[in-house]
Amino acid sequence: MSTGPHPARYRGAPREQPSLENWQEPPHNRWTFAHLGEIVPSAVVSRRAPHPTGAVSRLNRLAPGLPDLEARLEQSYTDAFLVLRGDEVVAEFYRDGFAPHDRHLVMSVSKSLCGLVFGSVVDEERIDPAQRIVQYIPELAGSVYDGPVVQELLDMVIQVDYSEDYVDPASEVQTHDRAGGWRPRRAGDPADDYAFLASLRGDGTVGRFQYSSAHTDVLAWLIERVTGERYVTALSERLWSKLGADRDATITVDPTGFGFANGGVSCTARDLARVGRLVLDGGIGPGGRAVSQEWIDATFAGGDPAVMDDHFPGGFENGSYTRQWWCMGNERGNISAIGIHGQNLWLDPRTDSAIVKLSTWPEPDTDEWHRVHSRLLLDVCLELEAW
């Protein structure tokens, strides 16, 4: 178990951590020269020959029942769309300018990835979801997290003074962005994401669903605390290395190197579908078991619809949220990872299918946009079932 506030980017080094100020100096350079993209924004220099211009559209197998699918994808700002049924990619679409091997920001789909990593830590009994959060992270004493138990984080039933209004500069989500490196810093901002999380307050009530990106980052902090590893490392070792992934994923990091677990992952559509495959397969991937069948079963079983607010995305009356996944509560048993601007990893157990949709809606999210996606995803499920 780490003794510091969080795992250092590297071990055996001075307390001082690498930064934009010192990364060129010893001893930091032994680590930073292999991780410079964590310090200085960096572009990918592709090893692949240039991708031919024009969209990639392999939707013909869905076309009989969904002749307007491509138009619907284009109208909903789709960058990538993929249907993986069993082990077969039965449909795929990439807009002009976005290649199948390109990574795409998945926003809050990242939360569902964190949920799976967290499950692996629970499986190992390194953490007990029934225990209080501050038992593991004393630094959160006095914050909104001083009192609630870990399971309440997983299911997002902690009331917190945190506005998730993405376009309001005064909202906590924008302060969170600034602490996490997603927006230019302002005077008085918390030094890093950990400090931001410790600054959050609430009225002490639990039990009603309130979606908050902060909760996921506390889960990632818990993972770091009980494993002694960076969240970046845990995400690789406990999930990404199990997938048989084509490409590495990336995750944005705050100034201390803390991965932005709530929304910072980028990956290819195909690799995200592999996450869906692993979940549909009860937690096992080509690289081995990531998380227990029990954790997966509990995720599919869903949470308590009675604690939900009235903003379940896509308008599912019996929808619920548990373990960082949205559970539709419909008879198909669909669950989905969902991110703003139109990111979905939608699982359909009935047809053994994972559907990925990566988009760039012009708005973060609206009820209508979620309904457009829900209709499209359900239509695809029905078409798959009709085969």
Next chain:
Amino acid sequence: MSTGPHPARYRGAPREQPSLENWQEPPHNRWTFAHLGEIVPSAVVSRRAPHPTGAVSRLNRLAPGLPDLEARLEQSYTDAFLVLRGDEVVAEFYRDGFAPHDRHLVMSVSKSLCGLVFGSVVDEERIDPAQRIVQYIPELAGSVYDGPVVQELLDMVIQVDYSEDYVDPASEVQTHDRAGGWRPRRAGDPADDYAFLASLRGDGTVGRFQYSSAHTDVLAWLIERVTGERYVTALSERLWSKLGADRDATITVDPTGFGFANGGVSCTARDLARVGRLVLDGGIGPGGRAVSQEWIDATFAGGDPAVMDDHFPGGFENGSYTRQWWCMGNERGNISAIGIHGQNLWLDPRTDSAIVKLSTWPEPDTDEWHRVHSRLLLDVCLELEAW
């Protein structure tokens, strides 16, 4: 040909370019969601299972003549060392904590990569090295680059008020770092690397070698200007996609997305050896021709030793510099790409070998460190020749 000061990160978009302020908003999100690492520092989430701890050392074929090789590698802060003879990796070493698939910052080895890309543009007659720089980039009027011709950039024989003292905060190389995103910005700094380059002054003389990182970035700017592509794209399409590379490279970018051509590339040791293979093969790689045999021949032929200062790294009396490569002027005909803190891509035509050494010296460079490397690299060549 681009009409703006430099190629936009993307086309068909407003003049405003993506930034930390606006990247989450439309229309920027269509581009930024696929390139977030260029805006927000990001970590790699490896798709590979954890690398076993301990060094990787496959030096036995060199051991008969060089029994102390591993000790010499460790003493010179080696992270990765590789000898590619023909198409065969005959020796390889990775220190504990640095895996064969890890990318490593190559510092000014990046310059030599830029030289190859530049050659490809000359081959296509898009640019004439005998023409004046400002004929292509009028924005450089009034700067030190107003007067000299392109070949003088390639060979670094332009006197410029530019101190390459890496540890002096008042040096131009540190201002360059700040403009390129490598150090925290200060009030009054140039807005970006282009503005920094245009701010440079000199006494108007040419003909004597003066190593300056700025010159390479002007070459990259020229590549952008005459191709209409970002340097990042040119580096991929004209070089990296020709190598049969295992992994993408990365390059740090300034706030406008301009790749830091003088020193910002990170790649694996194996892929850097593939660059060496391509050069030894006269400009052709598995992905096709990158640059002409003529350009490669001119590089191996070397520049004019008479114009050199007395600081040729490693102490080669007849050493010279041309087309962004160091030419040893020895009877073996060695040339090398060299970066501070101990980066080398050393080519030995006599044994058809490329030797890569990626290191993290505690100092940027000293004459003694360069001599340590030269002795080691020459000893390896002699051992290869003795087989």
